[in-house]
Amino acid sequence: MQEKMELLKSRIADIAHLSHAGAVLGWDQNTYMPPAGATGRGNQLAVISRVAHEWATAAEMGKLLTDLESYAAQLDPDSDDACLIKVSRRDYDIETRVPSQFVEEQSRTTSLAFSAWVEARQKSDFSIFLPHLEKVVELNQRFAAFFPEFEHPYDALLDQFEPGMKTEEVKAIFAALRPQQVELIKAIADQPEVDDSFLHQSFDEQKQWDFGVEVIRKFGYDFQRGRQDKAPHPFTTSFGLDDVRITTRIDPQFLNPMLFGSMHETGHALYNLGFSRSLENSGLDSGASLAVHESQSRLWENLVGRSMPFWQHFYPRLQEVFPQLTDVSLERFYKGINKVQPSLIRVEADEATYNLHIMLRLELEIAMLEGSLALKDLPQIWNQKMKDYLGVEPHNDADGILQDVHWSYGNLGYFSTYALGNLVSAQLWEKIQQDVTDLDDQIRQGRFENLLGWLRENVHRHGRKFEPQVLIERVTGSRIDPAPYMRYLNKKYGQIYGISE
Amino acid sequence: MQEKMELLKSRIADIAHLSHAGAVLGWDQNTYMPPAGATGRGNQLAVISRVAHEWATAAEMGKLLTDLESYAAQLDPDSDDACLIKVSRRDYDIETRVPSQFVEEQSRTTSLAFSAWVEARQKSDFSIFLPHLEKVVELNQRFAAFFPEFEHPYDALLDQFEPGMKTEEVKAIFAALRPQQVELIKAIADQPEVDDSFLHQSFDEQKQWDFGVEVIRKFGYDFQRGRQDKAPHPFTTSFGLDDVRITTRIDPQFLNPMLFGSMHETGHALYNLGFSRSLENSGLDSGASLAVHESQSRLWENLVGRSMPFWQHFYPRLQEVFPQLTDVSLERFYKGINKVQPSLIRVEADEATYNLHIMLRLELEIAMLEGSLALKDLPQIWNQKMKDYLGVEPHNDADGILQDVHWSYGNLGYFSTYALGNLVSAQLWEKIQQDVTDLDDQIRQGRFENLLGWLRENVHRHGRKFEPQVLIERVTGSRIDPAPYMRYLNKKYGQIYGISE
Structure with missing residues (x-):
């Protein structure tokens, strides 16, 4: 059996190397590729995906996994090998259930849909995107x-991004959340507006x-194990455990995109850099789910990066770099x-309103499907x-229905993981503060080494060994x-806006 | 037959896409990859090479080529299809003659040899590299x-880089060349030394x-179809016809590396950008040989970039950018x-002495083999x-036997193409000047559009359709x-150094 286990790992490692190669090509496409390179890049990526798909769905792979089931049953179910067999079986069953022909059709459809979305958004004209969206919805129905x-077809979509999560559960979570967020936003609206004009001035790009x-x-x-580049x-993105790269965007007239963007992507990257070495190239060296991944980016961006203790440390340094902030107090x-x-x-969107954007999208996606x-x-x-939930109304399609790229990629079922990630970040934060009592x-x-250490020990190292809800629990x-x-929102914004609890 | 022809093209295109993907990974490795990414990158490239090799040597490919031989016989031998079948047959025969096991052994050996060479060169100690060079030589003997x-084993090595070229022919060319170059260098040595101290001062990197x-x-x-990045x-490198990238190196204390380096690489890139669109992804869209490729880089670097007419145009601009050259006359x-x-x-090395460096290497390589x-x-x-040919003697291994990386890559048989490229560049130049009489x-x-147009029409568009010597003839x-x-050297340096002909 040990031999078969090794064979499985070597087959999966080959697939991992190939998809890392594809990731390098994707990174280049989004950072440095000259415009005319797009067609060739599409061909290169298509060949790589095709080979990876062939390998992942090979009959030999199915046989190996079947042969290894009895072996897995004897193992500690938390062991790397047991999890590997279980998760690989799941991946194999999903990959083989979707015919290659469908995958190719999907690829062709979304390639056109993306171009149409770009044009539609530029022209702020939903009718350009509509026929493509129709095909995308139909493909998702067929998928x-x-x-x-699955009980509900939307469950099948959700399950790709958030294994084990059900539509009913997301709805229940959002139903509990919405009235509380709406109430908080209303209370904030009754208070005087906060001034953030000083964030909108010239900030040297290199600085x-x-x-x-x-x-x-x-x-x-x-x-040593990553780098940062600019991207719109x-x-x-990860090319293995030792090359995890981030990108950022700099607005020379607004500090936030670079500042919170870099922290956000670093949160993702620290997760990918923290998988246990024993999982390297095993297919388990990736995030447990999109929500768990987002919990890491949001934790560093918001719970750390928008906190008072963080700025008590970094604000004097920021003022040194940007003397135009000298007269702006820390407060x-x-x-x-x-x-x-x-x-x-x-x-x-800010932390208090963000999830409402997601709830709106979830409702629409379910109805579309x-x-x-x-x-x-x-x-x-x-x-x-938008008017009902947030009290604001888009004046055009570009700022409304056309603002997100996701549907043009062919993806329905993705958005709710953003909101779930916010929730998980606060759940983890409460637990961290119990364990690292002087974290603030x-x-x-x-000093962040104890925080990072805690995340590595409790979250990162496990990679994709456990289902997200199992891991979180x-x-x-x-x-x-x-x-x-x-609790986090009410406390923080209660203080900032002087709202009595 | 048309169907089989299409099938052949589609198989070859898949291989092309895959090797372009590999080239992207190689580009990244030499420009942006963080240090710890090296091991993963090795794995990714190994998987891609393995698949490409499997496809290129598949029995189906051999059968297709055999089936298409009768079809090729009916075609115009200069047609794309006839050349494609002929060249693909040649590639197939070579690739299938070398066992996969040998290729893997070669890959392992050279991976170690490269690291050893880096260390040996740093420490200027040939003994560190010696055992690896022994293996490299042995591998080349087995290859x-x-x-x-082949009449001489070195022919087999040469043929990889310069199809059809024979050791005896290179020796004869070099035998004719050497006494003339030595004579010119001696005549130059009798003249007063030229001052180039102004090239060695501070030059802003961005400028x-x-x-x-x-x-x-x-x-x-x-x-739009390429970009320039920095590399040591x-x-x-090419990722297809529409993404051909160059790299350059900037020395803040010396103008030449960036200046002539960028022109040199652009010469290579213009060749790769000039292959006929009808050859795209056919395997014929690459240079006819290394010598022909080098003829293009050297033509733009030397025959254009180190010429008086070029600087009559560009020198005032260079002086504007670098006012420290104001007092240095064009002359x-x-x-x-x-x-x-x-x-x-x-x-x-300069144009007059360069080829002597190559002759030395050719003699050593033949003796090694x-x-x-x-x-x-x-x-x-x-x-x-070095003393015999150039009158200078290295004081250490780093500046002598260890200066070139090529052997550590496992390559013997490569160097002479550099000198041959110089010769071809001058042959082409004489012909161009007959056809474009006011080129100077x-x-x-x-204005370079007629020069580039001539090169495209006469050299670039053919790609690898013809053997290099056939193309040149x-x-x-x-x-x-x-x-x-x-003739070129004697005229140019006769003028510069005031040597009577």
Whole structure:
């Protein structure tokens, strides 16, 4: 059996090397590739995906996994090998259930859909994207039909990104969350507006870059095992355990994109750098789910990076780098970076309003998949919901229904993981503060090694060994739970806006 | 048959996409990869090479090529399809003759040899590299033995880089060349030394970069289809017809590396950007040989970039960018960048002495392959030959026997293509000047489109359709011939050094 286990690992490692190669190509595509390189890059990526898919769905792989089931049964179910066999079986069953022909059709459809979305967004005209969205929805309906065992077709979509998560559970979580967030936002709206005008002035690009690097080095990001580059839409990518790269975007007139963007991506990267060495190239060396991944990025960006202790340490340094902030007190700066204001664009939303953007999208996606709304009416429905949930209304499609790229990639079922990630970040934070009782003091001293150590020990090293809810329950004692996030929001924004609890 | 032809093309295109993917990984490795990424990168490249090799040597490929032979016989032998079948057959026969096991052994050996060479060079200690060089030589002997049809084993090595070229022919060319080059160098040595001290001062790195970009844009390098990055050892690489990238190195105290380096790599890149669109991803969209490739880089670097007409156009601009050159006349500058001085390092050698460095290496490589010298004696033999040919003697191994990386890559048989490239560049130049009679005037006006157009029409578009000597004879009327290069050297350096002819 040991031989078969080794063979399985070597087959999976080959697939891992190939997908890391594909990731390098994707990184280059989004950072340095000259414009005319796009067609060739598409061909290169298509060949790599095809080979990886062939290998992942090979009959030999299925036979190996079947042969190893009895072996797995004798192992400690938490052992690397037992988890590897279990997760690989799951991956294999999913990959083989979806016909290659479907994958190719999906690839062709989304390649066109993406170009159409770019044009539609530029022209702020939903009708350009509509026929492509129709195909994307149809493909997602057909995809869901490959998995008839799910209670709701949306479960099949969700399961790709958040293994084990059910639509009903997400709905229940959001139902508990929404009234509380709405109430908080209303209370904030009754208070005087916070001033953040000082964040909108000229900030030298190189100095922004250097300050960001200073921060993420302190977080523990290792430039021997990664690097940062510029990209219009920042992302994190991994080519294995020792090459995990981040990207950032710099706005010379606004400090936030670089500052919180770099911290956000570093949160993702620290997760990918923290998988146990024993899982290297095993297919388990990736995040447990998108929500867990997002919990890491949001934790460093928000719970650390928008906290008072963090800025007690870093603000004098920021003022040194940018003397234009000399007259802005720490207090004012802290309030400014935490300003709450319902707005149109999800990716620019603050912590208090962000999840409402997600809830809106979840409702729409479920209705789209069920066929219970006419896609052509989406812009109107979107705008109405924005008004209902956030009290703001887009004046055009570009700032409304067309703002996110995800549907053009062919993905439905993705958005809720962003909100779930916020919730998990607060759940973890409560637990960390119980275990590292002087964490705030450490952060005030610019020390993050105990925080990172805790995350590595409790979250990172396990990679994808456990289902996300199992992992979260092991660490925090409960499944995904909105209460800690609401406690966090209420306390923080109660203080900032002087709202009595 | 048309179907089989299409099938062949599609199989070859898949291999091309895969090797372009590998080239992206190689580019990243030499430009941006963080240090710890090396092991993973090795794994990724190994998997890609393995798959590409499997595809290239598949029995189906052999059968397709056999089936298509009768079809090829009916075609115009100069047609794309006829050339494709012929060249693919050649590639297939070579690839299948070398066992996979040998390729893996070679890969392991050279991976270790490279690390050893790096260490040996750092410590300037040949004994560290010696055991690895022994293995490299042995591997090359075994490689040559896979091709017993060659008259001399060195022919088998040469043939990889310079299809159709024979050791005897190279020896004859070099035998004709050497006394003439030695004579010229002696005559130069009798003249007063040229002053090039003004090239060795502080030159702002960004300004150097910008000036280089200005020049190569004028040459016709298209930044929509390529880009330039920094690399310690500059190179050109292609990911298809629409993404051909160059790299350069900037020395803040010396203008030449960036200036002539960027022009050199652009010469390579313009070749790769000029293959006929009809050859895209056919395997014929690469250079006819290393010598023909080098003829393109050397043509732009030397025959254009170190010429008087070029600097009549660009020198005022260079002086504007670098006011420290204000007091250096065009005449002095031109002599400075063409200074002849026998020196230890091949890559820094001037046009008049360069080929002698190559001749020395060819003699050593043939002797190594024949086993007619003891490898441990190489440093002494090297130093003695340097003294005999160039009148200079290395004081240590780093500047002598260890200066080139090529052997550590496992390559014997490569060096002579550099000298042959010089010869071809001058052959082409004589022909171009017959066809574009006012070329010097055009260059004086900073116009290169007719030059580039000529090269595209006569050389670039054919890619690898014809054997290099066939191509050169078609264009210039003769096989590789040292006479034009000697005419060029004697005229140019006769003027610069005031030597009467």
